[in-house]
Amino acid sequence: MEIEVSGKIRKTEERHSAEVSTQTGFPSAATHYMEAPIDLNEELSIHKDATFYIRVKGDAWKDFMILNKDVLIVDRSLTPHFEDLALVVEEGVFKVIRIPFDKHQDTCTLWGVITYIIHYAR
């Protein structure tokens, strides 16, 4: 029995093996040029064991172009640099800040550096 699978769980290895024409038996011209497709998981979370996804509710940080329903990709493994967006904790509450030139002037605790903002476009 062959089980037809569709949508999200389609097997990728079959999709990306070199195509051979069932009609002629000749391999596709792309045979030697096949590459794995872009995997957002690989591109957007570089340090997987240190990466967390966090959803934003409300427009408190719209000045940083972070809007309601956006998902932040936060990488805890990075050292924050000047002007980085970072997730911090101040008096027990999460806050998004831009890292100031003098890092030590703030009284908050760094939680992680924001690397990407996934914006909800609908």
Place this chain on the structure above:
Amino acid sequence: MGSDYLYYTLRPMIAMVDCNSFYASCEQIFRPDLWGRPVVVLSNNDGCIIAANKEAKALTHIPMFEAVYKIKHILIKNKVTFFSSNYTMYGEMSQRVMNILGTFSPCVEVYSIDEAFLDVHGFSHIDIQAYGFDIKERIYQYTGLPVGVGIAPTKVLAKLANRMAKKIPIYDHVYVMDTEEKRIEALQWADIGDIWGIGRKHVKRLQAIGVFKAIDFVNLPLAWVRKEMTIVGERLWKELRGESCLEFMTVPNPKKAIGTAKSFGQKLPDLGRIEEACAYYITEVAEVLRAQKSCATYVHVALYTNYHSTIDKQYSNRMTVTMPIPTNDTFALIAHARKALHGIYKSGYRYKKVAVNLTGLIPQEHVQGNLFEQQSKITDAKIMKIVDTLNMKFGKTTVSSAMIGTRIHEWELIKRERSPRYTTQWRELLEIG
């Protein structure tokens, strides 16, 4: 023995890393409002406390081992935050910790959800103390979880070093036992009950003959230890003397039996509902069975009324069925468990609990066919694989046998205070703002 003997350097070969109050720490990562505050985590069905952070442990007037319903008001009064256990999240955080440990040593033995041994054999060219602090700091930075690190020549000593790292504040959660003097000091410091692997029964017997500290234990004659505590005691004795005899196990031993026994949320008189619960538990254990690539030969089912009850009539019984071919196919296991259940069920009782247990586990590649049983093994395995993939991705029992019915939440653990599955479910992400 000359006193300069004490200054011999020891080769630290094993690092023991464990997370501090792991479950509570996992919860606190995502709840900065609870940083520095008492947090406890409850057992399955919210029955009792299974983990407490140090702030909660400091509230010594709270009887932490009492049933939760009895002490709930005390917890609330003391502003202790309690969580139902969220094993999905703890398991995922544990995986992160183990992955990070994998960057420190090629050989990591995952000992439990929050403990691991690292082989640091031959790391003599690096500053082992700094290495220990690196582990601690990197795990904390990457995951937010605090850990302790103990490094010593043997596993049992590493476990002891880990304890010292945690209990003695000046060590700041990292302790390296790298001289003979430090080993002796550790043995003088540790109570006999602190030694990994010495159970309560042996502690009592040892105390009765005047053995109170670890040092007293290693000074016992080997012949006595061997006679009274078997090979297990002998290994401990040798390990504490710095002779390594516990092997490194990077591949876990497959379980010999897999089972589950959970009480229903209510008392159930009719067979139909009990069948559903039974099928649900089989679904759970069969998943574990496939994960370790084993097949089960026997299915045991046991049924109980509530023996604490004084008003109900009491009955319990059990039955074992043999599978025609050892299998890990959920559907085949459910069908046979159902036969067993029919064999023991009697009407007229209000049942409290059904237990299922799979035994006779063999590696799935060792399964031999049966002349009279033509099982379409390949397609069944394929179906099970797809079922597992779907359930892994979209959540438990997204796809399952219809036998489990539609009321599965009733068989699931009562988890009233469970935190969101922040790291595995897109819909349950941490929300801020």
